[in-house]
Structures are given as C-alpha cells and as structure tokens.
Amino acid sequence: MNDAAAGLATPGVYRKRAYSFLADVEKATEDFRQRALAYNAQVNESDAPFLQGMVNTVRGGRQLKQQKGVLVNDLNLASDETEKAAKLDPQASIETRDGVFGVVQFRAMIQYRRGEVEMVYGSPESAKQFFNSSLAVTEFADAHYMLGLLYESEYKSAEALQHFERCLELEPAGELSVPALREVNAMRGYKKKFRGSWLLLIILLMFPVPFVGGVLYFFAKRK
Numbered sequence: 001m002n003d004a005a006a007g008l009a010t011p012g013v014y015r016k017r018a019y020s021f022l023a024d025v026e027k028a029t030e031d032f033r034q035r036a037l038a039y040n041a042q043v044n045e046s047d048a049p050f051l052q053g054m055v056n057t058v059r060g061g062r063q064l065k066q067q068k069g070v071l072v073n074d075l076n077l078a079s080d081e082t083e084k085a086a087k088l089d090p091q092a093s094i095e096t097r098d099g100v101f102g103v104v105q106f107r108a109m110i111q112y113r114r115g116e117v118e119m120v121y122g123s124p125e126s127a128k129q130f131f132n133s134s135l136a137v138t139e140f141a142d143a144h145y146m147l148g149l150l151y152e153s154e155y156k157s158a159e160a161l162q163h164f165e166r167c168l169e170l171e172p173a174g175e176l177s178v179p180a181l182r183e184v185n186a187m188r189g190y191k192k193k194f195r196g197s198w199l200l201l202i203i204l205l206m207f208p209v210p211f212v213g214g215v216l217y218f219f220a221k222r223k
Contacts, residue, residue: 016094017078017081018079025075026113035063035064071117079110082106108134112146115129115146118130119149131143141176142176145163148162164180168180195222
C-alpha cells in the first residue's frame with residue numbers, strides 16, 4: 001500500500017493542493033477587481049443621500065476587506081502546502097495547464113498573486129514588495145509588467161521603461177508582449193507635465209514670501 005492509499009500526504013498531493021489554491025485565487029481575483037472598481041465608482045460618484053451613501057461605502061469597504069482576507073488566506077495555505085512538499089522532496093514537480101510547477105515556481109507565483117491582490121485593493125508599495133519578492137525567487141515577465149504599471153502610475157517613466165523592456169526580453173512573443181511594447185513606446189516618448197493646481201500655483205507666485213514655495217510646488221508637481 002502506498003502513502004496516498006494509506007492516507008499519508010505525498011509531495012504530489014501537497015503540490016496539487018497548492019496549485020488548486022492558486023487557481024482559485026486567480027479566478028477570484030477578477031471578481032475582486034470588478035467589485036473594487038464598482039466600489040471606487042460608488043465612492044466617487046454616488047448620488048445617494050449622504051447618510052445612505054456613507055452606509056453603502058462602509059458596507060462596500062467591509063466586503064472588500066473580507067474578500068481580500070479570503071484570498072490572502074488561500075495564498076497562505078498554498079504557501080504552507082508548498083513548504084510541506086519541499087520538506088519531503090525539494091525537486092519534485094507537477095504538470096499543470098499552466099506548465100510545470102516545482103517549489104521555485106510555486107513560491108514565486110504565491111508572491112506574485114499577493115502583489116495582484118494589493119494592486120486591486122491595498123497599498124502600491126506593498127504590491128511592489130510582493131512583485132519584487134516574486135522576482136527574487138525567479139524572474140518572469142508578468143511581475144516585470146506589473147511593476148512597470150505601478151511605476152507608470154507614479155509618473156516614474158525611467159523605472160517603468162526598465163521593467164516593460166525586461167518583460168519583452170523575457171517573453172518577446174508572450175501574451176504581454178503587445179501591451180508591453182505599447183508601454184515601452186509610451187515611456188520612451190514620455191514628457192513631464194505640471195499635474196498640480198494652477199490656481200494654487202498662481203496664488204503662491206503672486207506674493208514675495210510664498211514665491212519660493214510656489215517654485216518648489218511647481219517642480220514637485222511636474223511629473
């Protein structure tokens with residue numbers, strides 16, 4: 001009688017569980033993203049009375065936190081299963097519809113999915129940390145592309161360009177090659193613009209004392 005038949009988990013069993021958790025998170029993240037978009041639209045454009053709008057906002061935020069907690073918990077479980085498998089056989093791998101997964105691939109993908117979750121509803125800095133943690137395990141195009149988007153959202157064109165270009169280098173014919181090439185072109189032609197309040201700038205520049213503050217404000221908002 002083998003270990004599986006005797007009820008003992010094998011490295012393959014642990015890896016299958018880890019992959020199942022990752023697959024579930026991948027599917028659920030899209031629904032999570034749609035809910036977050038709807039929540040942000042409600043917060044920014046709600047026509048409901050103030051009290052009702054406040055109640056809806058609090059309820060929507062609570063639901064997103066709960067959903068995020070479920071996704072993070074699944075990723076933690078995937079990590080636990082991965083490490084259990086690694087203890088029994090660090091070199092074992094399984095074939096999936098997404099390719100061959102071993103310990104390294106599982107560890108990198110878990111960090112990558114955490115980054116995605118943070119991008120949807122969390123901190124951009126946390127998302128960067130998770131994507132960088134994923135790249136520290138093994139380098140792959142998707143993590144570079146996501147980092148490129150994060151830096152682009154912060155108007156850091158040089159950093160964004162570096163990641164988009166690396167994405168193309170790793171997978172020149174991959175699924176992200178076309179959007180990555182589009183972003184590379186945009187970042188190479190990027191020009192800084194003043195993105196602050198022109199009214200505030202004019203007010204600051206009108207008077208001698210705050211004039212220096214106006215100059216500093218202009219350069220701070222020129223991104």
